[in-house]
Amino acid sequence: MRERVLVAALLLALFATPAKAADPQVTILLKDHQFTPQDVPVPAGVKVELIVQNQQDVMAEFESTKLHREKIVLPGAKISVFVGPLDPGRYEFFDDFHNSTRAFLVVK
Amino acid sequence: MLPTAIIVLREVLEASLIVGIVLAASRGAPGRGRWVAGGIAGGVLGALAVAAGAGEIASAAAGMGQELFDAAILFAAVGMLGWHNIWMSRHGREMAAEAVKLGTNVRSGERPLWALAIVVGIAVLREGSEIVLFLYGIALAGGSGGPAAMAVGGALGLAGGVAAGTAIYLGLISIPLRHLFAVTSWLVLLLAAGMASQGAAFLMQAELVPSLGANLWDTSFLLSEQSIVGKIMHTLIGYSAQPAGIQVVFYLATLVIIGGLMRLIGSGSPPQRARAPSHAPAE
Numbered sequence: 001m002r003e004r005v006l007v008a009a010l011l012l013a014l015f016a017t018p019a020k021a022a023d024p025q026v027t028i029l030l031k032d033h034q035f036t037p038q039d040v041p042v043p044a045g046v047k048v049e050l051i052v053q054n055q056q057d058v059m060a061e062f063e064s065t066k067l068h069r070e071k072i073v074l075p076g077a078k079i080s081v082f083v084g085p086l087d088p089g090r091y092e093f094f095d096d097f098h099n100s101t102r103a104f105l106v107v108k
Numbered sequence: 109m110l111p112t113a114i115i116v117l118r119e120v121l122e123a124s125l126i127v128g129i130v131l132a133a134s135r136g137a138p139g140r141g142r143w144v145a146g147g148i149a150g151g152v153l154g155a156l157a158v159a160a161g162a163g164e165i166a167s168a169a170a171g172m173g174q175e176l177f178d179a180a181i182l183f184a185a186v187g188m189l190g191w192h193n194i195w196m197s198r199h200g201r202e203m204a205a206e207a208v209k210l211g212t213n214v215r216s217g218e219r220p221l222w223a224l225a226i227v228v229g230i231a232v233l234r235e236g237s238e239i240v241l242f243l244y245g246i247a248l249a250g251g252s253g254g255p256a257a258m259a260v261g262g263a264l265g266l267a268g269g270v271a272a273g274t275a276i277y278l279g280l281i282s283i284p285l286r287h288l289f290a291v292t293s294w295l296v297l298l299l300a301a302g303m304a305s306q307g308a309a310f311l312m313q314a315e316l317v318p319s320l321g322a323n324l325w326d327t328s329f330l331l332s333e334q335s336i337v338g339k340i341m342h343t344l345i346g347y348s349a350q351p352a353g354i355q356v357v358f359y360l361a362t363l364v365i366i367g368g369l370m371r372l373i374g375s376g377s378p379p380q381r382a383r384a385p386s387h388a389p390a391e
Contacts, residue, residue, distance in 0.1 A: 058245035061238075065333055066323060068309045068352050071174055072238070074162055075245055080171045082315060097115060097242055099334070 023049045023082070028103070030062075030073065030095065031055040035103035042107045044088045050105075053078040061096035067105075070096065112261030113268070115242055119235040120269025121336075122343045123151070126231040128273035129299060129344075130224045132280035133192075133292035140221055147225035151232025158233060159240035175314035178234070182307035185230045188223040189300035190366040193293050195220050197374030200289045272340075293370070295344070301362040302346020308358035320353030 026048055029036040033056070042048050052062045054073040062081060063070040073079050083091075086107045095101040127144065134140040158165065158177075165173045199219070239262075246258060283291055311317045328349035331338050341347035346359055 057249045059241045065328070066350055068319070068322075068350075068355075069313055070309075071313070072162065072166065072241070074166065074241070075248075077163065077166065079166065079174075081313070098111075 023047050025049045025051055027051045027053065028062075029053050029055060030060055030101070033095070033098050033101045035093075035095075035101065038103045039106045040103060042084070042086065042105045044107045045085045047082060047084045048086075050081045050083060051078055052081065059097060060101075062093060063096040064091060064093035064105075066091055067093070069093070109257040109261040109264075112243070112246065112258050113264040116239055116262050116265025117268040118265075118336075118339060119239045120266050121272050121339065123228075123231040123235040124269045124273030125276055125340065125343050126273075126299065127228055128275075128277035129280070129292065129295050130228055131277050132288065133196075133296055134219075134221060134224055135281055135285075135288060137219055137221060140224075143221040143225040144228055147228030148232050150225070151229040152236055154229060154233035155236025155240055158237035159244065162237070162241055169314075172314040175310040179307045179310040179314070181230050181234065182303045182310070185227045186300045186304045186307065186362060188226045188230075189296050189303070190362075190369070192220050192223045192227075193296050193300070193366055194369045194373055195223075196289065196293055197370035200293065200374075297363065297366055297370075298345045299343075300366060301359045302343070304362040305346045305348065305351065305355040305359040308355045309352065312352060312354055317354050320357060322352055323350040324353055324356055326350045 024043060024046065026040060026042055028040055028050060030052060040050075042050075050062075052071075052073055054060050054075060054077055057075045059075055060073045061070060062073055062079065067083055067086075069081050069083065071079050071081055083105070084107075086105070088107050091105040091107065092102060093105065094103075127148070130147075131140070131144060134144070165177050167173060169176050196219075243258065243262060247255065280288065280292065280295075308317065312319050326349060331341065331347070331349065333339070333342055333347070333349045338347065338349065348355060351359075
């Protein structure tokens with residue numbers, strides 16, 4: 001496991017362009033099987049860092065088929081997901097482990 | 109109980125379909141049962157380890173550990189499937205001829221069954237680790253009607269998933285032996301291409317590759333990826349309702365590279381043994 005993490009870290013160091021500090025951050029809370037806010041305002045045309053906080057005692061998977069993002073959020077943990085630059089519109093996302101828990105990114 | 113059953117079914121389904129295809133593709137190969145069982149067992153152990161280390165994986169590589177880990181094991185599986193298919197393109201005809209004659213192929217000792225075992229292990233690990241994390245959370249939270257309901261739900265989901273894998277296996281082995289390996293090598297090729305496309309999505313999420321167009325097309329009105337049929341097609345042929353350009357590139361590149369190598373290596377001068385029936389052994 002440690003080697004894997006190391007290899008992963010090396011790969012990232014080699015190839016990834018680090019997220020610029022200027023990327024706007026948007027926080028999404030997940031509590032009682034509900035995302036807050038339901039309509040998440042996101043600026044159009046720029047890269048955005050979504051920070052998803054799982055305040056539940058069960059795991060969740062932040063997923064959007066349209067945006068090709070899927071990422072496990074452990075209980076009490078938070079994850080970062082970068083999206084964009086996006087065109088204006090509504091982009092649905094959901095908790096893949098609780099399919100009725102849904103909300104939208106509203107890109108303007 | 110029901111939500112547990114559905115989640116477990118969904119996860120088991122994917123791994124089970126892959127096991128079914130691998131079992132059909134290795135029909136008649138001596139020792140394949142042990143390899144596949146070993147792959148499943150290794151996958152279960154791996155799933156427990158990954159679930160236990162989920163927090164560490166998630167925070168590794170500046171928060172992109174999940175993406176890199178998923179991409180790495182998917183591409184490892186693509187490599188194994190490709191290796192097996194290329195090997196089979198050289199030896200498969202000979203083996204099929206033998207199998208038809210003898211009902212088993214006795215000379216497949218060097219066949220890379222380990223590659224298939226790794227694929228099985230990876231499939232079980234990926235889906236299994238999510239099941240472990242999910243059930244563990246539910247158990248801790250005391251939700252979903254208590255431990256008994258959870259166990260029943262889990263067992264139902266597992267049974268449903270295994271049934272689907274069994275169905276595809278039985279369907280495939282009903283194909284006459286002389287055609288079976290042609291069909292399974294196509295299935296394995298599509299499986300590999302689909303996994304490469306999934307791997308590309310994780311690389312894109314980790315911002316290591318560009319998207320090359322966020323959604324090349326949208327067929328979610330025809331077949332949603334979240335439906336059971338959509339999930340099955342996603343596993344089997346890599347169906348994506350709204351693929352990004354990079355996924356299509358990885359999908360096609362995998363088809364061309366593995367398919368090309370199969371042709372190149374399979375059409376070269378056949379190994380000595382293949383000619384054995386018509387020629388006296390020359391060695």
